[in-house]
Amino acid sequence: MATESELQYTSEHEWVLVDGNTATVGITAYAAEKLGDVVFVDLPDVGTTLASGSIVGEIESTKSVGELFAPVDGTVLEKNSAVEDTPELVNSDPLGEGWLIKIEFTELPPLLSFDEYTALLGE
Amino acid sequence: MTDRHSPLNAIHVAAGASFTDFAGWQMPVRYSSDLAEHHAVRTAAGIFDLSHMGEIFIVGPEAADALDYALAGKLSATTVGQAKYSLLLDRSGGIIDDVVVYRTGEDRFMVVANASNREVVAAELTDRTAPFECEVFDESDELALIAVQGPRSREILIATDGFAIEGGHPDGRDVGEKLSELKYYRALSGSFRTQPVLIARTGYTGEDGFELYVSPDHAAELWNALTEAGAPLGLVPAGLASRDTLRLEAGMPLYGHELGIETFPVQAGLGRVVATATKGDFVGREAVEAGPAPDARTLVGMVADGKRAARADYEVYASDDSSEVIGVVTSGALSPTLGIPIAMAYVDAAFAAPDTTLSIDIRGKRLSYRVTPLPFYRAKKD
Numbered sequence: 409m410a411t412e413s414e415l416q417y418t419s420e421h422e423w424v425l426v427d428g429n430t431a432t433v434g435i436t437a438y439a440a441e442k443l444g445d446v447v448f449v450d451l452p453d454v455g456t457t458l459a460s461g462s463i464v465g466e467i468e469s470t471k472s473v474g475e476l477f478a479p480v481d482g483t484v485l486e487k488n489s490a491v492e493d494t495p496e497l498v499n500s501d502p503l504g505e506g507w508l509i510k511i512e513f514t515e516l517p518p519l520l521s522f523d524e525y526t527a528l529l530g531e
Numbered sequence: 532m533t534d535r536h537s538p539l540n541a542i543h544v545a546a547g548a549s550f551t552d553f554a555g556w557q558m559p560v561r562y563s564s565d566l567a568e569h570h571a572v573r574t575a576a577g578i579f580d581l582s583h584m585g586e587i588f589i590v591g592p593e594a595a596d597a598l599d600y601a602l603a604g605k606l607s608a609t610t611v612g613q614a615k616y617s618l619l620l621d622r623s624g625g626i627i628d629d630v631v632v633y634r635t636g637e638d639r640f641m642v643v644a645n646a647s648n649r650e651v652v653a654a655e656l657t658d659r660t661a662p663f664e665c666e667v668f669d670e671s672d673e674l675a676l677i678a679v680q681g682p683r684s685r686e687i688l689i690a691t692d693g694f695a696i697e698g699g700h701p702d703g704r705d706v707g708e709k710l711s712e713l714k715y716y717r718a719l720s721g722s723f724r725t726q727p728v729l730i731a732r733t734g735y736t737g738e739d740g741f742e743l744y745v746s747p748d749h750a751a752e753l754w755n756a757l758t759e760a761g762a763p764l765g766l767v768p769a770g771l772a773s774r775d776t777l778r779l780e781a782g783m784p785l786y787g788h789e790l791g792i793e794t795f796p797v798q799a800g801l802g803r804v805v806a807t808a809t810k811g812d813f814v815g816r817e818a819v820e821a822g823p824a825p826d827a828r829t830l831v832g833m834v835a836d837g838k839r840a841a842r843a844d845y846e847v848y849a850s851d852d853s854s855e856v857i858g859v860v861t862s863g864a865l866s867p868t869l870g871i872p873i874a875m876a877y878v879d880a881a882f883a884a885p886d887t888t889l890s891i892d893i894r895g896k897r898l899s900y901r902v903t904p905l906p907f908y909r910a911k912k913d
Binding site: 441444445447448450466468469470471472473496499 | 549560561564565566567569772775776838839840842864865867894
């Protein structure tokens with residue numbers, strides 16, 4: 409598990425961990441806290457082609473529905489089936505066991521650093 | 532509008548609550564987990580800060596008659612210590628607010644209004660009761676409201692030192708007996724460490740519970756005493772998120788969702804609340820007697836399989852492959868107690884019968900829902 413400062417971020421409150429041409433994606437602790445208890449996660453299937461910025465999944469809490477946006481163009485390599493069975497992992501460990509999908513990409517768009525993301529939250 | 536804060540705000544901040552804006556008030560939406568808070572209320576107890584609610588008093592020799600005219604129910608038929616759920620109707624039969632009325636004396640009533648409607652309720656009551664010998668006081672800023680809800684609520688109140696019941700023993704030794712005798716929708720005047728407190732066996736969770744009206748200056752002391760005595764019995768602070776799923780499971784309407792100015796009581800299943808047969812003229816009578824339009828929709832409960840929950844404003848269709856919109860969801864969630872999606876919706880009368888299969892568009896995907904009688908959840912009686 410990477411530390412907050414090693415991850416990159418999107419303005420949609422997702423974190424991205426880049427390893428070679430694989431991006432692991434989850435939602436930030438801030439987003440998980442805002443949603444409240446997550447009760448249902450809907451993730452794209454392995455092999456799905458994703459376009460950066462499009463809505464590819466949903467994270468539902470008792471109170472609201474959060475959308476999962478693809479942070480990069482690519483193909484779904486893996487989805488976290490543990491989180492589909494146990495959605496509360498998104499709350500208990502958003503940056504670790506609560507990861508959502510792994511995407512194989514060819515080109516990485518500009519993402520936010522931890523400092524930039526933190527600054528965004530402060531606004 | 533500047534945010535209003537409850538007299539218990541500092542306690543909520545210290546407890547690490549997340550806040551939400553509710554009718555201009557910053558109120559706790561959850562402390563840690565809304566699901567855990569929900570389950571605590573179903574299995575033990577939760578304590579809620581409801582200080583944003585409005586409390587409007589009608590006092591005078593004709594207060595009962597005045598409320599018979601101003602509200603939908605027959606308040607003159609209540610006895611001292613009784614509470615009654617009622618509606619403030621407009622002349623067209625629509626619902627301005629739903630209220631709980633406590634008769635706290637022969638000539639004294641307290642009307643508890645939703646925070647968002649406090650001003651309009653106070654103004655309407657003032658206006659409607661003007662011809663009667665009574666006065667209206669909006670005491671909302673002078674009263675905090677703390678609710679203890681859940682099967683262990685009575686034990687928790689009894690375990691809390693400092694309560695005494697008016698007319699009872701000053702040292703409070705008879706509090707346990709008096710609270711055990713107190714029936715649902717009844718209230719007792721009492722005190723907590725010299726401060727007056729109204730102890731009502733009412734609530735909005737579908738569980739046994741109490742609502743305590745106390746001065747804002749003493750709300751923190753009461754809250755702390757209850758939480759200290761209650762913690763060993765499983766009491767946890769609970770926020771508005773859990774309150775919403777609790778009331779939804781209990782099939783209780785929420786103003787702005789199931790009730791509104793366009794809603795006739797009968798559509799919301801509240802025809803019994805309107806005392807057309809047993810009292811004289813009241814505001815909204817003609818319209819209510821004429822009834823809503825023949826094609827008016829009716830409120831139903833709906834359940835589905837799976838985990839995807841319909842939410843407020845989602846459209847309801849006659850079937851999964853029909854494009855005919857026959858209703859709209861007013862509240863919906865994955866029921867924490869039942870583990871299935873539940874919803875309340877207004878649907879065309881032809882589709883309102885129990886076991887009718889309907890279809891809801893959940894963000895582009897259709898899901899079959901089945902009409903079911905309300906409530907979804909009923910507490911076991913002990």
